[in-house]
Structures are given as C-alpha cells and as structure tokens.
Amino acid sequence: MKAMVYDRYGSPDVLTLREVEKPAVADDGVLVRVRAASVNPVDWHTLTGTPYMVRVQAGLREPKSELLGVDFAGTVEDVGSSVNGFQPGDEVFGARSGALSEYVCARKVVVAKPANLTFEEAAAVPVAAVSALQGLRDKGGIQSGHRVLINGASGGVGTFAVQIAKALGAEVTAVCSTRNVETAQSLGADDVIDYTQEDFTRNGRRYDLMLDIAGNRSWTDCKRILEDNGTLVFVGGPKTNPLVGPLGHCVKVLVASLPGSRDVKIFIARVTKEDLTVLRELLEAGKIKPVIEKRYDLSDAPEALRYLGEGHARGKLVIIV
Ligand SMILES: NC(=O)c1ccc[n+]([C@@H]2O[C@H](COP(=O)([O-])OP(=O)(O)OC[C@H]3O[C@@H](n4cnc5c(N)ncnc54)[C@H](OP(=O)(O)O)[C@@H]3O)[C@@H](O)[C@H]2O)c1
Numbered sequence: 001m002k003a004m005v006y007d008r009y010g011s012p013d014v015l016t017l018r019e020v021e022k023p024a025v026a027d028d029g030v031l032v033r034v035r036a037a038s039v040n041p042v043d044w045h046t047l048t049g050t051p052y053m054v055r056v057q058a059g060l061r062e063p064k065s066e067l068l069g070v071d072f073a074g075t076v077e078d079v080g081s082s083v084n085g086f087q088p089g090d091e092v093f094g095a096r097s098g099a100l101s102e103y104v105c106a107r108k109v110v111v112a113k114p115a116n117l118t119f120e121e122a123a124a125v126p127v128a129a130v131s132a133l134q135g136l137r138d139k140g141g142i143q144s145g146h147r148v149l150i151n152g153a154s155g156g157v158g159t160f161a162v163q164i165a166k167a168l169g170a171e172v173t174a175v176c177s178t179r180n181v182e183t184a185q186s187l188g189a190d191d192v193i194d195y196t197q198e199d200f201t202r203n204g205r206r207y208d209l210m211l212d213i214a215g216n217r218s219w220t221d222c223k224r225i226l227e228d229n230g231t232l233v234f235v236g237g238p239k240t241n242p243l244v245g246p247l248g249h250c251v252k253v254l255v256a257s258l259p260g261s262r263d264v265k266i267f268i269a270r271v272t273k274e275d276l277t278v279l280r281e282l283l284e285a286g287k288i289k290p291v292i293e294k295r296y297d298l299s300d301a302p303e304a305l306r307y308l309g310e311g312h313a314r315g316k317l318v319i320i321v
Contacts, residue, residue, distance in 0.1 A: 003101035004301045005066040009049030012302035012309070015068070023098075023105040030086050030106050031078040036123035037099040037319045038071040039304050040156060041236070047305060051245030067098030069301075070271075073113055073122035074321075077103070086110075093122040095271040100301050102321055111276045114283040117290070124290035124316035128156035129279050131235055131269035132164050132211075139233045139265040140209045144169025149200065149225065152213030153189065154180035157235055159315045161211055162187040163288040173207070175200050175214075180314055183291060201225050211235060215246055219256035219264075231263040291315025 001022040006014045025031040045054045047068055058064060073093035079086050086092070094110035113122045135157075136142045148165045152158045153174030165172045166188040174189035177196055184192045193200045201221040208230050210222060215237025222232050232253070237246025244251075250266045257264040282288045293314040296304045304317045 001102035002298065003098070004068055004298065006047060006063060006068065007066055008062050009047070009055075012047065012305040015047070015302045015305070017299045017301075020066070020101070022103050025078040025080050026105050026107065027080045027082045028107060029080045030076055030083055030092070030110050032072060032074040032092060032094075032096075032104050032106050032110065033077045034072045034074040034099060034102055034104055034321045035119035036073050037069050037298075037321060038123045038128075038156075038316050039100075039301070039308050039319065040070060040127045041308065042070060042127060043068055043100075044305060044309050045245070048309075050239070051241060051243055051247075053244050053247070065097065067101060069100030069319075070095050070097060071123050071126040071128075072096060072099040072104055072106070073117075073119040074104075091119070093119075093125060094273075094276060095126040100298065100319060100321075102298075109271050109273055109276065111273055111280060114280045116284055116286070120292065120295060120318045120320065121290045124156075124292055124318055125160075125279060125283070126271050126276060127269065128316060129160040129164070129288070129290075130271045130275045131157045132161035133275055133279060134269045135211050135233045135235050135267065136161060136165055136168065136170075136209070139267050140211060140231055142168050142170055142209055146170045146208040147173070147206070148209045148211065149173045149175065149207040150189075150211045150213065151175045151200070151217070152215075152236065153184050153192075154314055155213065155311075156313065156316045157213050159183070159187060159291040160288060161213065161235075162189050164282070165211075167282055167287040170209075173200070173205070177312070183314060187291070206230070209233065212237075215249055219253045222253065223257070223260065223262060226262045228261050229263075231265065232257070234264070234266045292318050294318070295320055
C-alpha cells in the first residue's frame with residue numbers, strides 16, 4: 001500500500017510517499033481502507049520530534065514508527081476473528097496511528113461513520129472534536145447556561161468547541177482573528193472577539209469557563225475574566241519551550257493559580273469509542289458540523305502539515321487518500 005513515511009525527525013520535507021507493507025488484520029482489529037484522513041498538531045509534534053518530551057514515546061533518536069497520522073475515515077475491508085459488530089463494506093471513522101496510509105488496522109477506536117457525513121468530513125472529527133468535548137464536559141464541567149469563552153475558536157479544536165458548547169446549552173464567546181470572525185459567528189457563537197482589535201481580558205466581562213486552546217495568556221489575565229468559582233481548561237499553548245512545549249506555560253499558570261478559588265486544569269485528550277459515539281449523535285442530529293478549510297491529496301500531506309504548523313488553519317485540513 002502507499003503511505004506517507006519518514007525515518008528521521010524534521011520538517012514536512014522529510015516525508016515521502018512510499019510503498020510499504022499493508023497491515024494484516026489483527027484478531028481484535030478491523031482492517032480499514034482509508035478514504036480520508038486529517039492532520040492535527042499531534043502529527044506535527046510526532047513528525048518534528050518537538051518538543052523533546054514527545055520523543056519519550058515516539059522514539060528518542062529517531063521515530064520508532066515510520067508512519068504518521070491519527071484521524072481516519074474509510075470502509076471496512078476485513079474483520080478480526082474476535083470482533084463483533086462490523087462487516088466488510090461498513091463505513092467507519094476513528095483514530096489509529098499511521099492513518100496517512102491507504103490502510104490501517106484499527107483496534108479499539110473505530111465506530112460507524114455518521115450517515116450524513118462524507119468520508120472527508122468524518123475524518124476531520126476524531127482528535128479535534130474529542131479534545132473539545134473532553135475539555136468542555138469532563139474537565140470544564142460545562143453546564144447549560146454557563147458563560148464560556150473559547151480562546152482559539154477558529155482552528156480544529158476551536159470550531160468543534162464552539163458548536164459543542166452551544167449544543168450543551170452554554171452562552172459562547174469565541175476569540176479568533178479577523179479573517180475567522182464570520183466563521184465563528186456561523187458556528188453559533190453568541191459573541192465573537194477579534195483578538196487583533198480587542199483584548200478580551202480587558203472588557204469587564206466574566207465567564208464560568210475559559211477553554212484555552214491558544215494558551216497565550218498569563219494567569220493575571222485569565223483570572224480577571226473568570227468568575228470566583230470559574231474554571232480555566234488548557235487545551236494547547238505556545239510551542240516555545242523546547243523541552244516540554246505548551247506544558248511549560250500551562251504549569252506556570254497552574255502554579256500561579258494555586259492560592260485562589262478558581263480551578264485550572266491541564267489535560268491530554270484520549271480518543272475513545274464512547275466519545276466518538278457521542279459525537280456521531282451530535283453530528284447526525286445536525287448540532288455540530290466539521291469545518292474544513294482545505295483538502296489535499298495524500299502526496300501533498302507535507303503541504304498540509306506545513307500549513308498546519310503555521311498555526312492559523314481555519315477548522316480542519318483533510319487528506320484525501
Ligand atoms: N490537550 C490535548 O489533548 C490537545 C488535543 C488537541 C490539540 N491540542 C493543542 O491545541 C492547540 C490547537 O489545536 P488545533 O487542532 O485547534 O490547532 P489548529 O487547527 O492549528 O488551530 C490553531 C488556532 O489557533 C488560533 N490562534 C493562533 N494564535 C492565536 C491567538 N493569539 N489568539 C487566539 N487564537 C489564536 C488560530 O486562529 P487564528 O488564525 O484566527 O489566529 C487557529 O485557528 C494546539 O496547541 C494543539 O497541540 C491539545
């Protein structure tokens with residue numbers, strides 16, 4: 001099969017489209033013919049080996065796996081002997097490392113594709129939408145009627161977060177740059193703040209929950225906009241710390257927040273079958289919809305990763321396999 005492969009950490013230039021062995025179906029797996037994939041910052045980190053912390057898992061000197069990618073959507077080609085509930089031809093989506101390939105053998109994290117979504121749309125969902133869901137629901141304890149601010153509302157995670165927060169009954173303020181204001185409004189945000197024009201921490205408004213996807217504000221700034229019992233949930237942050245990346249900033253804010261009544265939470269999302277099922281229901285009910293800025297052929301995946309690495313993609317970047 002064809003796959004995007006790399007044998008050393010580096011920029012997207014180290015990626016090549018090559019013929020590699022097609023995975024065999026595992027007893028507990030489902031072999032999927034990938035029709036579309038999407039790229040996430042986690043793929044950028046795995047590709048570049050930055051921050052260095054990622055190498056603990058991905059391989060210290062060189063990548064342990066030559067394959068890249070996580071999000072996929074496609075059709076089931078073969079089903080492992082101990083797997084129930086799937087048959088060849090089923091349309092599915094999920095998460096599995098090595099998704100920038102013609103085939104993946106998905107194990108636990110694969111579910112039926114939402115009937116109303118194309119493969120491209122379904123491939124845009126897993127990592128970004130699960131991160132938004134787990135950040136708002138599990139870490140943020142979002143409740144209907146909460147005032148929620150989403151900083152970084154126009155990227156992969158942010159475009160889902162605005163819609164999920166609205167679907168859960170919150171009043172949503174989206175923070176993004178000028179070119180994405182209309183997109184944020186179209187996703188249902190009650191208020192949109194263009195961060196190039198206005199500092200959202202200095203307008204006197206306060207929130208029950210801030211989902212910080214951009215992760216670029218100090219604790220003094222965040223505290224100013226949080227209710228006394230409010231919560232700040234970090235999803236992302238600046239890439240500047242070469243050792244631990246965004247974690248450096250998040251821990252600094254967490255420590256600064258400790259004497260107060262407000263909660264600061266840091267988390268790493270875990271894509272699960274259960275949460276993909278929750279999202280499928282929201283997608284099929286039309287309550288959320290993926291935003292896709294650009295589509296690329298598999299051979300142009302390096303271009304997609306380059307654009308993603310600039311940090312200003314609108315919604316998701318999808319790879320057609
Ligand atoms: N904790 C986890 O498990 C987890 C899971 C997924 C992602 N993440 C992290 O979350 C972050 C975002 O992921 P993503 O998939 O949404 O990335 P993305 O698709 O690249 O989106 C990044 C967004 O950040 C916005 N942005 C850039 N500078 C900003 C600023 N100064 N203020 C507000 N927004 C700004 C951009 O919007 P504009 O173009 O409008 O500026 C862009 O839309 C990354 O750091 C990623 O590593 C963490």
